[in-house]
Amino acid sequence: MALPEIKQTATEARLATLSLPEGGWSEPARRAALARVQRVGLPDRRDEYWKFTRPDALVQPVAPQAAVLKSDESMVFDSFERLKIVFVDGVFDPQASDDLSLEGVSVERLAKIAEQDIHWARDLYGTLEERGQEPVARPLAALNTAFARDGVVIHVTGKPSRPISLIYRHEAEDSDPMLHHVVRVDPGAEATILENGPAGARFSAVMEIDVADTGTLHHIRAQGRDHERSAVTHIFARLGAESTFKSFTVTVNGHLTRNEAVIELTGDDAVAHIAGACVGDGDFHHDDTIFVTHDALNCESRQVFKKVLRNGAVGVFQGKILVKPDAQKTDGYQISQALMLDDDSQFLAKPELEIHADDVACSHGCTSGAIDERALYYLRSRGIPKARATDLLTLAFLAEAVEEIEDPALADDIVARLESWLIRRR
Amino acid sequence: MTALDHSSQVKEGVDQDTVEAVREVGGVYKHGWSTDIEMEYAPKGLTPDIVRLISEKNEEPEWMTDWRLAAYDRWLTKKEPEWAMIDYPEIDFQDQYYYARPKSMMVKPKSLDEVDPKLLATYEKLGIPLSEQMILAGVEGAEATPAEARKVAVDAVFDSVSIGTTFQEDLKKAGVIFCSISDAIRDHPELVRKYLGTVVPVSDNFYATLNSAVFTDGSFVYVPPGVRCPMELSTYFRINAENTGQFERTLIIADKGSYVSYLEGCTAPKRDVAQLHAAVVEIIVEEDAEVKYSTVQNWYPGDEDGKGGIYNFVTKRADCRGDRSKVMWTQVETGSAVTWKYPSCILRGDDSQGEFYSIAITNHWQQADTGTKMIHLGKDTKSRIVSKGISAGQAQNTYRGLVSMHPKAQNARNYTQCDSLLIGDKCGAHAIPYIEVKNNSARVEHEATASKVDEDQLFYCRSRGMDEEEAVALVVNGFCKDVLQALPMEFAMEAQQLVAISLEGSVG
Numbered sequence: 001m002a003l004p005e006i007k008q009t010a011t012e013a014r015l016a017t018l019s020l021p022e023g024g025w026s027e028p029a030r031r032a033a034l035a036r037v038q039r040v041g042l043p044d045r046r047d048e049y050w051k052f053t054r055p056d057a058l059v060q061p062v063a064p065q066a067a068v069l070k071s072d073e074s075m076v077f078d079s080f081e082r083l084k085i086v087f088v089d090g091v092f093d094p095q096a097s098d099d100l101s102l103e104g105v106s107v108e109r110l111a112k113i114a115e116q117d118i119h120w121a122r123d124l125y126g127t128l129e130e131r132g133q134e135p136v137a138r139p140l141a142a143l144n145t146a147f148a149r150d151g152v153v154i155h156v157t158g159k160p161s162r163p164i165s166l167i168y169r170h171e172a173e174d175s176d177p178m179l180h181h182v183v184r185v186d187p188g189a190e191a192t193i194l195e196n197g198p199a200g201a202r203f204s205a206v207m208e209i210d211v212a213d214t215g216t217l218h219h220i221r222a223q224g225r226d227h228e229r230s231a232v233t234h235i236f237a238r239l240g241a242e243s244t245f246k247s248f249t250v251t252v253n254g255h256l257t258r259n260e261a262v263i264e265l266t267g268d269d270a271v272a273h274i275a276g277a278c279v280g281d282g283d284f285h286h287d288d289t290i291f292v293t294h295d296a297l298n299c300e301s302r303q304v305f306k307k308v309l310r311n312g313a314v315g316v317f318q319g320k321i322l323v324k325p326d327a328q329k330t331d332g333y334q335i336s337q338a339l340m341l342d343d344d345s346q347f348l349a350k351p352e353l354e355i356h357a358d359d360v361a362c363s364h365g366c367t368s369g370a371i372d373e374r375a376l377y378y379l380r381s382r383g384i385p386k387a388r389a390t391d392l393l394t395l396a397f398l399a400e401a402v403e404e405i406e407d408p409a410l411a412d413d414i415v416a417r418l419e420s421w422l423i424r425r426r
Numbered sequence: 427m428t429a430l431d432h433s434s435q436v437k438e439g440v441d442q443d444t445v446e447a448v449r450e451v452g453g454v455y456k457h458g459w460s461t462d463i464e465m466e467y468a469p470k471g472l473t474p475d476i477v478r479l480i481s482e483k484n485e486e487p488e489w490m491t492d493w494r495l496a497a498y499d500r501w502l503t504k505k506e507p508e509w510a511m512i513d514y515p516e517i518d519f520q521d522q523y524y525y526a527r528p529k530s531m532m533v534k535p536k537s538l539d540e541v542d543p544k545l546l547a548t549y550e551k552l553g554i555p556l557s558e559q560m561i562l563a564g565v566e567g568a569e570a571t572p573a574e575a576r577k578v579a580v581d582a583v584f585d586s587v588s589i590g591t592t593f594q595e596d597l598k599k600a601g602v603i604f605c606s607i608s609d610a611i612r613d614h615p616e617l618v619r620k621y622l623g624t625v626v627p628v629s630d631n632f633y634a635t636l637n638s639a640v641f642t643d644g645s646f647v648y649v650p651p652g653v654r655c656p657m658e659l660s661t662y663f664r665i666n667a668e669n670t671g672q673f674e675r676t677l678i679i680a681d682k683g684s685y686v687s688y689l690e691g692c693t694a695p696k697r698d699v700a701q702l703h704a705a706v707v708e709i710i711v712e713e714d715a716e717v718k719y720s721t722v723q724n725w726y727p728g729d730e731d732g733k734g735g736i737y738n739f740v741t742k743r744a745d746c747r748g749d750r751s752k753v754m755w756t757q758v759e760t761g762s763a764v765t766w767k768y769p770s771c772i773l774r775g776d777d778s779q780g781e782f783y784s785i786a787i788t789n790h791w792q793q794a795d796t797g798t799k800m801i802h803l804g805k806d807t808k809s810r811i812v813s814k815g816i817s818a819g820q821a822q823n824t825y826r827g828l829v830s831m832h833p834k835a836q837n838a839r840n841y842t843q844c845d846s847l848l849i850g851d852k853c854g855a856h857a858i859p860y861i862e863v864k865n866n867s868a869r870v871e872h873e874a875t876a877s878k879v880d881e882d883q884l885f886y887c888r889s890r891g892m893d894e895e896e897a898v899a900l901v902v903n904g905f906c907k908d909v910l911q912a913l914p915m916e917f918a919m920e921a922q923q924l925v926a927i928s929l930e931g932s933v934g
Contacts, residue, residue, distance in 0.1 A: 048509065325851065340866030343833070349861040351872070358848035358878040366861055368831075369869040 007041040010059055011139075014042055017061045018147045026114040029126035033145035036130065040137040049136055052316040052348040053287040057230045057256050058140060063176035063202035066228035066255070075167070076196045076222040076417055080410070082165040083107070085152060089170060089200050090177020092150055096167075104158030105191060110151035110180060121153040121182045128208040128236035132262035136291065141234040141260070144206040148180035155184050156191040156217070163192035163218075168199035170226060175200035181207040185215035185243070192407070196222040198254070203231040213240035213267055219247040220410055222417070223257060227283065230256040241267030241296070248405050250414055251278040251286055252421045258287040265292070265299040265327075275304040275404035277414075279394075279421055280313030280345070287316035288336075294327035294357075303334040306401040308394050309345035320352040323360055332362035339397045340370055341390070391422045455726060456927070458696035461548045461666050465585070466532065468525035470669070474498055477639050480525050480586075484608040484642070487615060497628045497638035504632045510795040511824045511856060512764050514700070514737060522702060524640045526667040527587040538590045545589050549582055552693060554662045577657035578689070579604055583674055585667050586642035593657065600656050602686075603648040607675050610646035617648055621679055625708035625745045625772070633704040633739040633766075637673045641706065644674035649684035649715070658687045658914060665694035665725070665736065671702035678708070680715035682748065687718040689917055692761070694726040697734050700763055701726075704739045713748025713775065718756070720917050724924060725761035732791025732820075735763025742769035746778035749804070754781040756912045758921040759794055760928040768826065770799035773807035773835075780809040783912040785921070787928040788821030788853070797827035797844075797859075802835035802868065811842040814906050818849035818929055824856040831868035838868040846876040847905055849898065849929065899926035 003011070015037070020030055043055040057064050085107065086096035092109050100107045113119045126145040132138055154164060166181070177200040185191065189212075199205070211217050223231065231254065237245050251257055263272045278286045292301045307315035317336040338347035351364040371393055379389035398418060405411040468479050477498050481491040506517075530542035538546075579593035581604065588606030597604050603614060611618050628638045645661040665672045680686055694701065703725065711717050719742075728735025738761075744753040755769040771780030782798040800809035809829065817823035825844045846855035857874040879901050887897035902925055903910070910918050 328851070338863065340863070343866050345866060347861070347863040349859075349872075351857075351859060351861075351874070353846075353857040353874060353876055354854070355846070355848065355856060355876045356854045358851045358853070360848070361875075361877050363873070363875040364857070365874075366859070366872040367870060368861065368863040370866040 003041040007044055010044060011037065011041045013061045014059055020146060021114065021149055024115040025118055025122040026125055029122070030146045033126050033129070033142045036133060036142040037139050037146060040139050042139050042143065052318070053258055053285060057202070058232045058258065063174055063200070064230065065173045066201035066226055066230070067173060068170050069198070069226045076413065077165060077194050079413070080163065082163045082194060083160070084165050084167055086167045086169065087150065087177070087179060087199065089172050089175035090150060090179055102160050102162065104156065104160035104189070105164065106155045106157065107164060108153050110153055111149055113153060120155065120184070124182050124184060124208050124210055125180070128210065128238055129206060129234070131238070131264065132236045138234060138260060138262070140204060140232050141206050141236070144178050144180055144204045144234070148178040148204070148206065151180040151182070153182040154193070156189040156215070157186050159190045163194050165194040168195070168197035168203070170198040170200050170229065173201055176202045178204040181205070183207065183209045183217065185211045185217050187212045187214050190216040192218040192220065194220050198224070198226040198229045199231070201229060203229065205231070205233040207235050209235065209237040209245065211237065211239050211243040211245050214242045215240065216244040218406060219245070220405055221247070221249040222414070223249065223254060224252040227253050228255050230254070232258045233260065235261040237262070237272070238264045238266055239270040239272055242269045243267060244271045246273040246404060246406060247275070248401070249276045250418065251276070253284065254286070255283055256285045258289065260289045261291070263292045263301065265294050265296055265301065268297040268299070270296060270299045273302040273404050275401045277306045277398045277401040277418070278315065279308045279418065280310070280315060282311040282313060284313040285316070286314070288319070290319040292321050292332070294321070294323045294330045294332065296327060298329040299327065300331045301333070302404070304401045304404055305336040306398050307338045307347065308341065308398065309338060309347065310341035312344040314346045314348070317349040317351065317366070319364070320354065321362055321364070323355040323357050323362065325356040327357050328359040330357065330360040330362065332360065334364035335400070336366045337397070338368040339394060340368065391419065394422060395419060455696060457552060457693035457724065458726060460695035461544060463542070463544050463666070464529040465526050465667050466529050467523050467667070470523055471520040472522070472524055472640065476524050480640055480642055483525060484611065486611050489619065490611055494639050497635055500629045501632070501635040501639055504629070504635055506632050510766050510826070511822060512766060512793045512795050514764050517702060517737065521669070523667065523670040524673070525642055526585040526670045528584060531587050531589060535590065538592065541590050545584060548584070548664065548666070549662065552662070552664065554580060554582065554691070578660050579657055581606055581645045581661045583643050583661060583663045585665060585670055585672065588643045596656065601650040601653050602655050603646065604659050605646055607641070607644040607646045607677060610677070614646070614648070617679065618646070618677065621708070621710055622677060625710060625743045626706050626741050630741060634706050634741040637675060637704050637706045637741070641673045641675035644676045644705070647678040647686060647688065649680050649686045651682040651684060653684045655684070655686040658689055660689040660691070663690070663692040665701060665703065668697055669699060669701070671704065674705045676705070676707040678717060678719070679710045680712060680717045682712045683714040685716045687914060688720070689914060690719070690721045691724070693724050694736055696726055696729070700728070700735055700737055702737050705741070707740070707742040709744035709753060711744060711746045711748065711751040711753050714750045715748060716752040717744065718754045719744070719769070720756040720913055722758045722917055722921055722924065723761050723765070727761045727792050728763040728790065730790050732763070735792070736761065737764045738762035738767065740767040742767065743772065744770070744780070745772045746775050746780065748778070749775040750777045751775050752779040754912070755798065756783045756909065757785070758909070758913070758917070758924060759784065759786040759796060760924045762794070763792055765794040765796050767796045768798055770801070771809060772801045772803065773809065774803045776804040777806045778804055779807065782811045782813070783909040784813045785816070785906045785909045785925070786813070786823055787816045787925060788818070788823045789928055790819040790821060792821045794822070795824040795826055797825045799828040800830070800840060802831045802838040802840070805834070805836045807835055807838045809840045811840070811844065812908050813844040814909055815844070815846040815855055816849065816902055816905070816929070817846065817853040817855045820852045822854040822856070824858060825874070826858045828860040828862070829870055829872070830862045831864055831870060833864045835865060836867050840870045842872040844874045845905070847902065848876065848878045895930070898929060902929060
C-alpha cells in the first residue's frame with residue numbers, strides 16, 4: 001500500500017539527511033532495516049501508536065537545538081566501581097573510557113566490528129528489532145538499525161565483577177546521535193548494564209538484548225539533566241527459559257522522551273520486570289510505551305510505572321501484555337500511576353491486555369490523582385513543613401517503581417537523586 | 427447439556443434461578459424461528475431514491491427527507507472503521523434491503539386490535555405479549571409480582587416498522603410521550619427537530635451516518651419536567667426478513683427533574699447469511715433528570731461454526747446536559763456474531779453522573795468489541811464502569827473504553843473495573859482502555875483482570891453434585907453479579923438465563 005503523501009514526504013526528507021554505513025557484515029542488515037522504514041514511513045501524529053505523543057521533533061530532518069546544561073552536580077552512578085564506556089555526542093571516546101577488558105564479558109565497539117566480514121553480533125543486529133515490528137511498526141527503531149554508526153556489542157559469558165556503564169555526554173547544541181547496542185547473555189551468565197547522561201540534542205538509542213536460558217541481565221538507566229533534549233529509545237529483549245531481565249529507568253527533565261520496550265518471553269519460566277519513574281516539571285513530555293509478549297509457559301512479567309507531573313508536564317503510558325495461545329500459567333502484572341502536583345499537567349494512558357490463553361492471571365491498574373490531602377495533613381501535624389511533606393509523599397509514591405532495582409546500593413543512589421531533584425525544582 | 431429432571435431436588439446453597447436457567451436450555455438459540463408473513467420490500471441496495479422512498483413510506487415532512495439525504499451524501503465520503511478487534515467479511519451495502527414491512531402494515535392499524543394476528547403471535551411467542559392486561563409474561567418470577575406494580579409499556583418493532591405501542595393512553599395521562607420515532611416525526615416535529623442528531627451528529631461515524639440516512643423506525647420518548655414515568659418503557663426489536671438490515675433510531679428526552687427507565691430487547695431468526703443491524707440511540711438528560719437504559723441484546727449469534735448471525739454496529743450516547751443529571755447504561759450482550767458498541771456518557775452538567783454496567787458473553791465464533799466512553803466536562807462529575815467479559819469457544823471479547831477528564835472537570839471521579847473470564851484455551855479476552863486526565867483534582871482508578879474460571883469454585887460445585895455446565899453457569903452468574911443487580915427485575919431474570927444458555931457447549 002502506498003504511504004500517505006505527507007508521510008512519504010516527511011520520511012524522504014529525514015532519509016535525505018542520512019547516509020548508510022557501507023561494507024562489512026552489517027550492511028545487509030542495514031539495507032533491510034532501511035526497507036522497513038520506507039515501507040511503513042516514519043511516524044506522524046495521525047498514527048494511533050503516537051496518539052498521545054507528537055513525534056515531530058523526533059522525525060524532522062534536523063535535530064532541534066538543545067542547550068547543554070551546565071551543572072556541577074556529579075553524575076548518577078559516579079560513586080560506583082564500574083566499567084566506564086563514554087560516548088560524546090554519540091561518538092566513542094577512548095580517552096575517557098576504561099580499558100574494555102573485564103573478566104566474564106567481552107565488550108567491543110560497533111563502529112569497529114561493523115566493518116568486519118563476520119561477527120557473532122550479525123545474528124542479532126536488527127534481528128530482534130525486526131521481530132519487534134509486529135504487530136505494531138516501530139519505524140524509528142528500524143531507522144536506527146539502518147543508520148547508527150556507533151554503539152557497543154556486549155557478550156556476557158560469566159559474571160563480571162563490575163557493572164558495564166554507558167555514559168553519554170552532550171557537548172554540541174545540535175548533536176543528533178544514534179547509538180545501537182547489542183547484548184548477548186550466555187546461559188547462567190549475569191551482568192548489570194548502566195546507562196546515564198544526555199547523549200545529544202536529539203538522541204536515538206536501540207538496545208537489542210538476547211538473554212539465553214538461565215541468563216540474567218539487569219539494566220538501570222538514568223535520563224536527565226538537559227531541559228531541551230529529545231530522545232527516543234528502544235529496548236528489544238528476547239528471553240530464554242528460566243532467564244531474567246530487569247530494567248529500570250528514571251527520567252528527569254527533557255523536552256520529549258519516548259522510551260519503548262519490546263519484551264518477548266520465549267522460554268518457559270522466564271521473568272521480565274520493566275519499571276520506570278519520572279519527575280516531570282514544565283516543558284516535559286514523557287512517554288513509556290511497553291509491549292510484553294508471553295509466548296511460553298509459566299512466565300512472569302511486571303510493568304511498574306510512576307509519574308510525578310507538575311507545571312504542565314505530560315506523562316504518557318501505553319503498556320500492553322499480549323498472551324499468546326499456548327502461554328498458559330502466565331502471570332502478568334501492570335501498574336501505571338500518575339501523581340499530579342498541580343492543575344496544568346496531563347496523564348494519558350492506554351494500558352492494554354490481549355489474552356489468548358485461559359489459564360492465566362493478568363491484571364492491570366491505572367490511577368491518576370493529586371497528593372493525598374489527609375496524608376499531607378498528618379505529616380504537617382507532626383511538624384513537617386508542607387514542602388518537605390510533599391517530597392516525602394512523592395518519594396513514597398515513586399518507591400514501588402524504584403524497588404524494582406535489585407541492588408540496594410544502586411536503588412539508594414537513585415532515591416537520593418530523586419530527592420535532590422525534587423528539592424531543586426521546588 | 428444433560429437436561430435436569432424437573433422433579434430433581436435443588437441442592438442446598440444452589441440458587442433456584444440458576445437451576446431453572448439450566449433447565450430452560452432445550453435448544454441452543456431459543457428465538458431462532460421465523461415468522462412466515464407476506465412482506466413488502468424496497469428494492470435492494472442504497473441510493474438516494476431508496477432514502478427518499480423510506481422517508482415517503484414514513485410520511486415524513488420535507489425537512490426530514492433533506493436531513494436523510496444530507497446524511498447519505500456524508501456517508502458516501504466515510505470509511506468503515508477498522509480499529510476494532512473484530513474480523514468479518516466485507517459487507518456489501520448494496521446487497522441489502524433497507525426497508526421491509528409486513529404487507530398487513532401497509533395501512534397503519536389504528537389500535538392494537540387491528541394488528542395482524544400473525545405479528546401479535548410472533549411477539550407472544552417471544553414472551554412479549556402486546557396486550558395491556560398482561561405484564562411481561564414468559565419471564566419467570568414476574569407472575570409473582572402484582573400486575574399493577576410491574577406495568578411495562580412496549581413498542582414493538584418488526585423489521586423496518588413499529589407495529590404498535592402499548593399503554594399509550596396511560597402514559598398520555600402522565601404527560602409522557604412514548605411512540606415510534608416515525609409517529610413522533612409526524613406528531614411532534616418540534617421536539618424531534620430540536621433534539622435529533624444533537625447527541626450523535628449525522629457525521630459521527632460510518633454506521634451512525636448510515637443510520638441517519640436510512641433509519642426506518644425506533645422509539646421516541648419524551649418525559650416532561652418533573653414527571654416520574656409511571657411505568658417501565660420497553661422496545662422490542664425483531665429482525666424477521668432475510669437479507670434485511672435493521673436500522674432503528676431511538677431518541678429519549680428526559681426533561682428537568684424527570685425519571686424514566688427504558689428497556690430494550692432484540693432477537694432474530696437463524697439465517698445462514700449474516701445480517702446487518704446499525705442502530706443509533708440518543709439520550710438527552712436535563713437538569714436533575716435521570717434515565718436508566720437497559721439492553722438485553724440477544725440477536726442471533728450465528729451457529730457453532732460461525733455461520734450467519736447479526737452484525738451489530740451500534741452508536742449509543744447520552745448527553746447529561748443539566749446539572750445533577752444522571753444516566754445509567756446496563757447491557758447484557760449475549761447475541762450477535764459481531765458486536766461493535768460503546769454506549770457513552772457526556773457529563774456536561776456539574777455533578778452529573780454516568781454509569782455503565784456491562785456483561786458481554788461470546789461463545790463459539792462470536793466477536794464483541796464493546797465498552798464505553800465517559801467524557802467528564804463538568805465539575806464534580808462522577809462515573810463508574812463495571813464490565814464483565816466472558817469468552818468461550820473460539821470467541822474474541824474486547825473491552826474498549828475511554829475515560830476523559832477535561833481541564834474544567836474539577837473534582838471529577840471515575841472508577842473502572844473490567845474483568846474477563848476465559849473458558850477454554852482457544853478464546854481471547856482483551857482490554858483496551860484509554861485514560862486521559864487533564865486536571866489534577868480529578869481522580870481516576872482503573873483495574874482490569876483476566877483469569878479462567880476458578881478451579882476451586884468449580885470443584886466445590888461439583889462436589890455438591892452439580893454437573894460441569896451447571897457449575898460453570900453458577901460461577902459465571904456469580905462473576906456477573908455486580909451487573910445483573912443493576913438490571914430491572916424482569917431483565918435480570920432473563921439475563922441470568924441467557925448467561926447459562928449462551929455458554930452452552932463451552933465446557934468440554
